[in-house]
Amino acid sequence: xxxxxxxxxxxxxxxxxxxxxxxxxxxxxxxxKIGSIVLKRKTPLGWFIGFVISFALFQLMLLTITNLVxxxxxxxxxxxxxxxxxDILNFVWWIGIGHAGTLISAILLLLxxxxxxxxxxxxEAMTLFAVAQAGMYPIFHLGRPWLAYWLFPYPNTMGIWxxxxxxxMWDVFAVSTYATVSAMFWxxxxxxxxxxxxxxxxxxxxxIVYGMLAMGWRxxxxxWHRYEMAYLLLAGxxxxxxxxxxxxxxxDFAVGIIPGWHAxxxxxxxxxxxxxxxxxxxxxxxxxxxxxxGLEGFITMRHMHNMAKVMLATGLIVGYGYMVEAFFGWYSGxxxxxxxxxxxxxxxYASYYWTLILCNIxxxxxxxxxxxxxxxxxxxxxxxxxxxxxxxxxFVIVVTSLHRDFLPSSWGMYQPSQWDWTMFIGxxxxxxxxxxLFIRFxxxxxxFEMRTILPEAEVEE
Amino acid sequence: MAEDExxxxxxxxxxxxxxxxxxxxxxxxxxxxxxxxxxxxxFANPSDLVAAARxxxxxxxxxxxxxxxxxxxxxxxxxxxxxxxxxxxVFIGGVVGGLGGFFMQYWxxxxxxxxxxxxxxxNSWPAFIPITFECTVLVAAFAAVLGMxxxxxxxxxxxxxxxxxxxxxxxxxxxxxxVEANDPKYEHDAVVALxxxxxxxxxxxxxx
Numbered sequence: 001x002x003x004x005x006x007x008x009x010x011x012x013x014x015x016x017x018x019x020x021x022x023x024x025x026x027x028x029x030x031x032x033k034i035g036s037i038v039l040k041r042k043t044p045l046g047w048f049i050g051f052v053i054s055f056a057l058f059q060l061m062l063l064t065i066t067n068l069v070x071x072x073x074x075x076x077x078x079x080x081x082x083x084x085x086x087d088i089l090n091f092v093w094w095i096g097i098g099h100a101g102t103l104i105s106a107i108l109l110l111l112x113x114x115x116x117x118x119x120x121x122x123x124e125a126m127t128l129f130a131v132a133q134a135g136m137y138p139i140f141h142l143g144r145p146w147l148a149y150w151l152f153p154y155p156n157t158m159g160i161w162x163x164x165x166x167x168x169m170w171d172v173f174a175v176s177t178y179a180t181v182s183a184m185f186w187x188x189x190x191x192x193x194x195x196x197x198x199x200x201x202x203x204x205x206x207x208i209v210y211g212m213l214a215m216g217w218r219x220x221x222x223x224w225h226r227y228e229m230a231y232l233l234l235a236g237x238x239x240x241x242x243x244x245x246x247x248x249x250x251x252d253f254a255v256g257i258i259p260g261w262h263a264x265x266x267x268x269x270x271x272x273x274x275x276x277x278x279x280x281x282x283x284x285x286x287x288x289x290x291x292x293x294g295l296e297g298f299i300t301m302r303h304m305h306n307m308a309k310v311m312l313a314t315g316l317i318v319g320y321g322y323m324v325e326a327f328f329g330w331y332s333g334x335x336x337x338x339x340x341x342x343x344x345x346x347x348x349y350a351s352y353y354w355t356l357i358l359c360n361i362x363x364x365x366x367x368x369x370x371x372x373x374x375x376x377x378x379x380x381x382x383x384x385x386x387x388x389x390x391x392x393x394x395f396v397i398v399v400t401s402l403h404r405d406f407l408p409s410s411w412g413m414y415q416p417s418q419w420d421w422t423m424f425i426g427x428x429x430x431x432x433x434x435x436x437l438f439i440r441f442x443x444x445x446x447x448f449e450m451r452t453i454l455p456e457a458e459v460e461e
Numbered sequence: 462m463a464e465d466e467x468x469x470x471x472x473x474x475x476x477x478x479x480x481x482x483x484x485x486x487x488x489x490x491x492x493x494x495x496x497x498x499x500x501x502x503x504f505a506n507p508s509d510l511v512a513a514a515r516x517x518x519x520x521x522x523x524x525x526x527x528x529x530x531x532x533x534x535x536x537x538x539x540x541x542x543x544x545x546x547x548x549x550x551v552f553i554g555g556v557v558g559g560l561g562g563f564f565m566q567y568w569x570x571x572x573x574x575x576x577x578x579x580x581x582x583x584n585s586w587p588a589f590i591p592i593t594f595e596c597t598v599l600v601a602a603f604a605a606v607l608g609m610x611x612x613x614x615x616x617x618x619x620x621x622x623x624x625x626x627x628x629x630x631x632x633x634x635x636x637x638x639x640v641e642a643n644d645p646k647y648e649h650d651a652v653v654a655l656x657x658x659x660x661x662x663x664x665x666x667x668x669x
Contacts, residue, residue: 027634177598199630200632218631233551459533
């Protein structure tokens with residue numbers, strides 16, 4: 001094979017636009033290029049600036065939590081009738097962002113989409129860190145977060161057990177399973193790369209740490225065989241899991257009888273919204289990242305196009321969800337349901353609703369145009385608009401449904417307090433703190449999977 | 462990681478194929494020389510490795526193994542390793558998780574702590590399905606990860622192949638084939654001759 005001229009890497013008719021990977025790369029250059037970001041290359045100044053800002057914002061979160069634990073959740077703007085407010089909408093927003101990571105790493109693996117290879121590690125990390133933020137909200141929303149372990153079924157001296165008929169219990173199991181399985185999937189994917197770093201590292205502490213994490217991985221053919229099987233099975237398990245998680249999150253709403261929540265469209269509409277928001281976040285993060293670290297050979301325009309298309313498709317599904325929601329309200333013949341829809345469009349929160357339509361339905365339509373998909377700056381701006389739009393969507397669902405329920409005497413308004421905002425900004429800081437540490441200390445692209453899609457990886461017999 | 466070991470080996474001098482260290486003849490002198498783990502051949506590309514593995518397997522050797530920087534389907538086939546019981550382990554994990562999850566809820570809500578919620582039956586099984594599903598996935602995923610590590614005997618900090626020269630490149634761009642000394646057909650000179658005939662860029666002894 002070494003004597004023959006190398007064939008250009010082809011992969012079917014889809015491949016006419018842009019390659020999945022720079023055809024000039026080799027086993028050695030892929031390994032060295034990705035490995036050197038962690039081991040050799042000088043940390044860019046931008047990393048330090050970004051890390052310091054994120055870490056400062058993270059302190060804001062710690063401050064908020066400390067204050068919250070001392071004072072109680074009265075610190076936040078939540079009260080009756082809007083008792084869920086920003087805590088739950090941020091929970092849904094964060095966990096939705098996480099879903100794109102699992103979609104990329106598991107579902108696209110099963111669908112044999114090779115382009116997923118260069119973004120899956122990063123997207124999985126994003127999943128883990130987003131789920132970590134999401135998990136904090138319900139726990140601190142409990143009011144007495146130090147008793148959060150009461151949610152788990154364990155034999156206790158009080159002689160009581162959790163109520164498994166409640167969607168809130170389903171949530172506990174769904175989110176904790178999701179976090180655990182995502183972490184395992186991520187770690188298993190990292191084992192061969194830890195071995196690569198162990199063998200490349202020059203300094204003793206790095207050799208020891210990566211060596212321990214690699215657990216003695218040596219690339220044995222027998223190991224690889226079982227490894228591939230385990231990875232495939234994990235992908236097969238994670239695929240229904242990711243769908244179930246956001247379905248269960250939507251059950252938190254749909255199982256309740258509040259007008260505007262009690263709708264069968266919620267599970268698919270929530271899952272599509274989650275993937276939509278998640279891909280927006282992946283685009284938002286990868287566009288600057290590939291530029292700063294010079295990873296254009298790994299994350300090519302093909303990836304940008306594909307992610308933009310997934311965003312467009314899921315955006316359309318979300319738009320369909322909004323339409324069906326409005327239709328349900330009208331078709332139900334129920335005056336409360338009709339009122340909720342009317343109130344969303346014309347009530348005190350109408351500006352949120354119409355901004356949401358602008359962000360989530362109108363903006364992604366530009367992605368039909370190839371020129372827009374080619375322009376990274378525009379794509380990046382659209383991803384920000386969509387992220388804001390998805391946040392507004394959860395705001396509209398949570399707040400407008402709660403603030404006007406069946407009896408006008410129990411109506412009220414919701415205004416997030418400054419501590420709601422510090423908590424939200426703080427979790428964004430925590431998310432980016434973790435992300436910056438990940439970029440610095442772990443290979444952000446799966447090295448061994450990149451080797452498999454190189455032209456020289458093909459065995460000729 | 463294996464740097465020190467390699468240095469030690471190099472100080473011993475070049476390997477002497479005319480006077481091989483055969484495991485049987487050597488038991489009395491173990492404190493002088495380490496025992497032989499096998500013979501390792503190094504290849505520059507995956508095609509040569511797979512071809513060599515096939516040859517070695519066809520020549521009747523069974524305790525052979527390949528090492529590569531990424532998974533090569535043809536390689537595990539070539540060394541005759543095509544079966545793994547991992548799917549069975551994962552399936553059992555899933556069944557245990559599913560049944561365990563459901564009957565945990567059943568036992569709590571029906572037997573140990575029955576509470577009437579809006580007149581619903583104690584065994585309101587549709588409401589138990591989400592948690593049953595999550596438990597199925599959780600235990601199956603643990604079975605997949607721990608099962609894979611267990612079958613692979615990982616973590617295993619030390620292994621003789623780490624002593625081989627250039628083996629650090631097995632996680633970069635080099636490919637290796639080992640014939641282990643405990644192969645029933647193993648005979649040192651014959652193995653070395655065979656591997657040398659197979660486009661290997663280097664053939665060396667690997668000591669325990």
